[in-house]
Amino acid sequence: MTLESIISVRNLHVSYRDRKVLKGINLDIYKNRITAIMGPSGCGKSTLLRCMNRMIDLSEGARVGGKVLYRGENIYSPKIDPAQIRFRIGMVFQKPNPFPKSIFENVAFGPRINGYKGDLSALVEQSLQRAGLWDEVKDRLHENAYMLSGGQQQRLCIARALALEPEVLLLDEPCSALDPISTMHVEELIRQLKERLTIVIVTHNIQQAARVADYTAFLLQGELVEFGETSRMFTVPKDKRTEDFITGRFG
Numbered sequence: 001m002t003l004e005s006i007i008s009v010r011n012l013h014v015s016y017r018d019r020k021v022l023k024g025i026n027l028d029i030y031k032n033r034i035t036a037i038m039g040p041s042g043c044g045k046s047t048l049l050r051c052m053n054r055m056i057d058l059s060e061g062a063r064v065g066g067k068v069l070y071r072g073e074n075i076y077s078p079k080i081d082p083a084q085i086r087f088r089i090g091m092v093f094q095k096p097n098p099f100p101k102s103i104f105e106n107v108a109f110g111p112r113i114n115g116y117k118g119d120l121s122a123l124v125e126q127s128l129q130r131a132g133l134w135d136e137v138k139d140r141l142h143e144n145a146y147m148l149s150g151g152q153q154q155r156l157c158i159a160r161a162l163a164l165e166p167e168v169l170l171l172d173e174p175c176s177a178l179d180p181i182s183t184m185h186v187e188e189l190i191r192q193l194k195e196r197l198t199i200v201i202v203t204h205n206i207q208q209a210a211r212v213a214d215y216t217a218f219l220l221q222g223e224l225v226e227f228g229e230t231s232r233m234f235t236v237p238k239d240k241r242t243e244d245f246i247t248g249r250f251g
């Protein structure tokens with residue numbers, strides 16, 4: 001099966017004021033695959049993820065050099081509208097952050113402000129189905145989203161992102177605030193979602209990368225140490241530092 005690169009990171013450098021946090025990253029994200037970005041705390045995982053849909057623009061003091069190509073086009077080119085990029089490349093954050101609105105409104109909000117012309121109720125149902133939450137919430141769509149458990153809130157945030165029908169979904173440690181059962185639900189969901197979209201997941205959890213990702217990128221102090229198929233990297237790492245990390249010798 002041929003691999004199609006949907007995002008290509010080329011010689012990416014990021015500094016926060018004078019501090020360099022990414023130092024020349026080159027990486028391809030393949031279509032309909034799950035790619036994990038793993039590494040110890042502070043190595044630059046979230047920064048790399050945020051560069052992939054220009055969320056980094058919202059980080060004060062961040063300077064970006066190099067390119068991120070999305071379908072061959074540099075998303076840092078002046079002619080690109082970052083809002084459009086963020087519609088195509090959605091994001092879910094570490095802590096579930098539903099809006100203080102009903103479950104229905106959380107999912108309907110984005111498409112509505114984006115001028116969605118179709119059947120909004122059907123879109124909400126489909127998005128909740130795809131996020132594996134529909135059966136749990138179908139009878140309480142007009143309750144406040146804050147009534148849901150943490151794991152349900154995170155799946156609601158995934159449904160909210162899916163309602164915009166993105167091509168790529170960026171997940172920044174989506175399970176770090178969840179218990180093991182909710183984590184299992186979200187991981188199962190991620191595996192199902194790759195049928196229709198491309199997923200990049202940041203995790204400092206080695207086991208999680210091994211469980212869900214087809215490809216893994218290992219980052220250390222702002223440098224990409226190793227990238228490749230997860231099954232290969234976890235059995236025959238090419239770099240001693242990768243081996244030390246996955247065997248728990250540091251990080």
Ligand SMILES: Nc1ncnc2c1ncn2[C@@H]1O[C@H](COP(=O)(O)OP(=O)(O)OP(=O)(O)O)[C@@H](O)[C@H]1O
Pocket residue numbers: 016021039040041042043044045046047048059060061204
């Ligand atoms: N807005 C910011 N301003 C200044 N420094 C920042 C900013 N955001 C992140 N940093 C710093 O940049 C470095 C990389 O941060 P980043 O959040 O990308 O790492 P990470 O690998 O995702 O870490 P963690 O696993 O702890 O979330 C860290 O040293 C962090 O303190």
